[in-house]
Amino acid sequence: MPLLGCIADDFTGATDLANTLVKGGMTAVQVIGVPTGPLPEADAIIVALKSRTSPAREAVAESLAACEALLAAGAKQIFFKYCSTFDSTEAGNIGPVADALVQRLGCGFAIANPAFPTNGRTVFQGHLFVGDKLLNESGMENHPLTPMKDANLVRVLGRQTGGTVKLIPFAVVEQGVTILRHTMTGLKESGWRYAIVDAVTDAHLLAIGEAVADHALVTGGSGVAMGLPANFRAKGLLPDRGEAAAALPPMAGPAAVLAGSCSRATMGQIGYARDHAHTLELDVLATPDAAALQAEALAWAEGKLGDAPIVIAASAPPEKVAALQRKLGREAAGALVEDTLAGIAAALVARGVTRLVVAGGETSGAVVSRLGVTALRIGPEIDPGVPWTYAESGSAGGAEHPGLHLALKSGNFGARDFFLKAFGV
Ligand SMILES: Nc1ncnc2c1ncn2[C@@H]1O[C@H](COP(=O)(O)OP(=O)(O)OP(=O)(O)O)[C@@H](O)[C@H]1O
Numbered sequence: 228m229p230l231l232g233c234i235a236d237d238f239t240g241a242t243d244l245a246n247t248l249v250k251g252g253m254t255a256v257q258v259i260g261v262p263t264g265p266l267p268e269a270d271a272i273i274v275a276l277k278s279r280t281s282p283a284r285e286a287v288a289e290s291l292a293a294c295e296a297l298l299a300a301g302a303k304q305i306f307f308k309y310c311s312t313f314d315s316t317e318a319g320n321i322g323p324v325a326d327a328l329v330q331r332l333g334c335g336f337a338i339a340n341p342a343f344p345t346n347g348r349t350v351f352q353g354h355l356f357v358g359d360k361l362l363n364e365s366g367m368e369n370h371p372l373t374p375m376k377d378a379n380l381v382r383v384l385g386r387q388t389g390g391t392v393k394l395i396p397f398a399v400v401e402q403g404v405t406i407l408r409h410t411m412t413g414l415k416e417s418g419w420r421y422a423i424v425d426a427v428t429d430a431h432l433l434a435i436g437e438a439v440a441d442h443a444l445v446t447g448g449s450g451v452a453m454g455l456p457a458n459f460r461a462k463g464l465l466p467d468r469g470e471a472a473a474a475l476p477p478m479a480g481p482a483a484v485l486a487g488s489c490s491r492a493t494m495g496q497i498g499y500a501r502d503h504a505h506t507l508e509l510d511v512l513a514t515p516d517a518a519a520l521q522a523e524a525l526a527w528a529e530g531k532l533g534d535a536p537i538v539i540a541a542s543a544p545p546e547k548v549a550a551l552q553r554k555l556g557r558e559a560a561g562a563l564v565e566d567t568l569a570g571i572a573a574a575l576v577a578r579g580v581t582r583l584v585v586a587g588g589e590t591s592g593a594v595v596s597r598l599g600v601t602a603l604r605i606g607p608e609i610d611p612g613v614p615w616t617y618a619e620s621g622s623a624g625g626a627e628h629p630g631l632h633l634a635l636k637s638g639n640f641g642a643r644d645f646f647l648k649a650f651g652v
Pocket residue numbers: 237239240310370371372487488489490511512541542543547548549551552560561562563564565586587588589590591636637638639
């Protein structure tokens with residue numbers, strides 16, 4: 228029976244959250260899509276949806292279905308995971324999904340906290356920073372699907388929800404768990420639906436995590452989940468599993484990286500790979516045709532597969548992304564790239580690749596779905612927020628595989644040498 232039931236709005240976000248929970252000593256399995264059968268055994272189940280950019284009604288319906296499955300399996304607390312950069316549009320989906328979960332759980336109130344200080348995301352006076360930049364000056368204002376043009380999260384969430392949003396400021400958070408707990412209870416009793424909670428350090432997140440021990444619903448990034456394993460341990464529900472929580476089968480076999488994220492960190496990682504690995508950069512604008520791009524990539528990969536990773540990227544700078552979007556429309560441009568990379572992934576697995584890094588949440592969603600993977604066990608961390616995961620043997624895109632190691636990297640996560648470091652190169 229899972230202790231914590233999680234609903235993540237994209238696939239890299241799901242592994243990021245799972246990684247935090249595993250580091251806290253919980254076993255975690257990421258389930259792909261709304262579960263239809265019995266859930267795997269784990270302390271935490273993370274249902275990975277691709278709902279960040281889908282129409283709000285679909286995102287709500289899928290999130291509620293995931294919530295039902297988690298509750299039916301016995302989950303004691305529900306966690307709604309969204310991006311540490313609060314990726315969303317005016318239409319949602321953070322507000323609408325959170326509203327639906329608050330209503331389903333009858334809890335009236337939930338915190339909203341995307342902070343992840345280790346990766347430079349902090350919230351101060353309700354404003355989200357990425358490193359030393361406000362969110363809307365961090366590059367996220369150019370995101371291909373969810374451009375973030377306002378750093379004030381009280382305002383951003385306020386525009387997406389039918390409820391009310393209040394700030395729990397730094398000065399309150401600094402006072403620790405007891406004051407935080409009372410403040411949250413007071414807000415709930417006064418009819419506020421959400422509190423954006425400031426957090427600048429891990430110590431703040433641990434205090435917030437402890438303060439929400441008895442909340443039916445917690446919403447946020449992976450950072451605020453840091454304090455949750457200790458709550459279950461304090462209640463005598465979670466044994467001390469130590470490093471065993473992150474055990475995966477040994478890794479071996481041909482390696483590849485597929486990048487569809489256009490985020491600054493991923494662009495830097497592609498730049499590094501250019502000098503240190505076989506790297507192919509597809510020009511989607513010049514050839515906006517999935518079949519042709521796949522053929523180009525597979526012909527290029529011929530003879531290059533081995534222990535050192537090959538890197539195939541569709542990522543492009545903002546002006547080229549904008550040009551493709553003008554040509555095809557925003558959704559169709561994204562879908563073309565996702566379809567291209569998913570097809571390449573299936574073909575590479577059919578050619579024996581068993582270790583795969585995918586950069587970008589939407590991209591990971593497309594790849595994992597095409598590979599027919601249904602569940603990922605979470606293993607050791609490569610860089611903050613990105614663990615190796617393992618999918619049992621099965622049939623991927625029509626080809627049998629002996630088990631796949633996958634690392635789903637959030638666009639903006641990972642050091643510059645991530646694509647090589649992941650494989651120990
Ligand atoms: N050259 C390109 N032109 C237009 N769109 C592109 C191009 N390359 C990638 N894309 C699209 O940009 C989107 C990037 O989103 P994705 O979620 O994969 O990355 P990200 O947002 O940086 O990562 P994360 O969600 O983990 O933060 C995808 O839909 C992808 O298909």
